[in-house]
Amino acid sequence: MAHDPTTDPQKELYSLALFSEAPAAYLLLSSQGRVQEANAAACALLGHGAGALRGRPFARLLTPDTQGTFSWLLGQAAGAAARVQAEGQVLHADGTVLDVLLSLGAQQPGGAPGPLRLILTDITPYKQAHRSLLDLTASQEERLQAGSTRLRATQQELEGVVTVVMQQLQLPLARAMNYLSLTRRALGDGIPEEVARPLLQSERAVQQIVALTGSVGGYLQMRRMRLALRRVDLGRVLGEVLKGLQPSFADRHVHVTHDPLPTVQGDSQALAVMLGEYLSNALKYTRTREIARIHVRVRETESEYHIGVEDNGAGFNMRQKDRLFQLFGRLHPSRSYEGTGIGLVTVRRLCERFGGRVWAEGKPDQGATFWFAWPKSPVILE
The missing domain is CATH 3.30.565.10 (Histidine kinase-like ATPase, C-terminal domain)
Structure with missing residues (x-):
């Protein structure tokens, strides 16, 4: 088939228009990572004109922590059939740090060697939301830990109070039991029913209180075990x-x-x-x-x-x-x-x-x- 020379310039113009007017931020990079071209969206994202970006190492537009990530992307993209991605941070012309997704790959995968195409996606709002969520989670964990600490302190204080009450009850309960026993012996065997019944009920009530204090003491001892x-x-x-x-x-x-x-x-x-x-x-x-x-x-x-x-x-x-x-x-x-x-x-x-x-x-x-x-x-x- 005969080659139609008029189609190649038209394709180039069409591709250039798509590149320049695309809503996504595109940059063409050399294999060394220098900017060859940037579209309008990329210029707006970075705060630099296309002329100021051409020939500039793209790594200089990145935060120090991201420069190593970008070097890794360059090495991976050189021989990769698909695009490689990583998160990082770029520096806007006014000094603002933006969180971005870096997507790097050949302009025409599987074709002849040529410039690399870098797509920048601004993910700053998502990262800020994520950091806010992490901060909120950390704050809630701190409040929960503080609440748990206060609850343990309250429980220990309550257990201490109950323990002291149990100890303080021992002497009056022992006196009550002794008094009831002495009263029963003093009255002898011929105690009238109207006296014997309430006396026996009182003794049983005191015995129940003694048993209860012993059980509560055992329960508290178990909790501290x-x-x-x-x-x-x-x-x-x-x-x-x-x-x-x-x-x-x-x-x-x-x-x-x-x-x-x-x-x-x-x-x-x-x-x-x-x-x-x-x-x-x-x-x-x-x-x-x-x-x-x-x-x-x-x-x-x-x-x-x-x-x-x-x-x-x-x-x-x-x-x-x-x-x-x-x-x-x-x-x-x-x-x-x-x-x-x-x-x-x-x-x-x-x-x-x-x-x-x-x-x-x-x-x-x-x-x-x-x-x-x-x-x-x-x-x-x-």
Whole structure:
């Protein structure tokens, strides 16, 4: 086919018009990175005329941190079939720093070697919005940390106040118990019913207050407990707990059995408290049984050990199970079964500090099983 010489100049003029009037900021660069030509949008973005830009190393229009990035782009664009991009900053003629996206590639990819075409996209508003978002996030994190610090300080102060109150109550409670005991002995065996009943009720009330102060003190001690992760043989822990509970077995027929117990990662003191509370709970609610049967169950999943203490005691209605692990969440009247409603809360709190959980299953008058799920890879949470 014969070459039409009239088409080449027309194409060149058309390409030049597209380059000059394009809304995007275009620059033509030599392989060394010198500006050969810049369109109107590029001149407006940089604040320099086309004449002032021609022959100038483009790197001098960049911030020092971006000059290394631009050198990398030049090296990549020399042999790349596609455009290469990076974020950077350019300097406007008035000294303003602009955030831009640098997109560099051959003017005609796959064609003869020639100038490189650089496209500048102003992303300053997006970067400012991003920095504002980061600043806001950092500010919120600082406020959250400050709030957490204040909350911990308030909790420590409250725990300190409660501890002092518990200590201050010990002496008047001991005096009250002593006074009631002396009064009962002074009155002798022939106490009229109208005197004996309120005296007995008063003594029981004081005993309940003493038990409550002891439970609250134990709960506070648990919250301050320093925990550590190490290998713990649950069989050994169970044996130690049962030794401590021997006085509760007096004058009773109690059979305690257990599945083979695993060795876990945990804190022996915390696990002893948890098993002790569950076993004490089982002993309490099997008191009316001629033979109390308590069995420690073990189930294993891929990520957890499920440890359950099963008994043949009073049981409970599953519709009320959510109250069991709440503070003072008793399901049975104190006149039937003593207790303060804090022991199971202690178990829940300790278990949750290791990333575990607790629950219970039961039926009225058919016994109950209290479970805790212990992670195989626990993490101590505060």
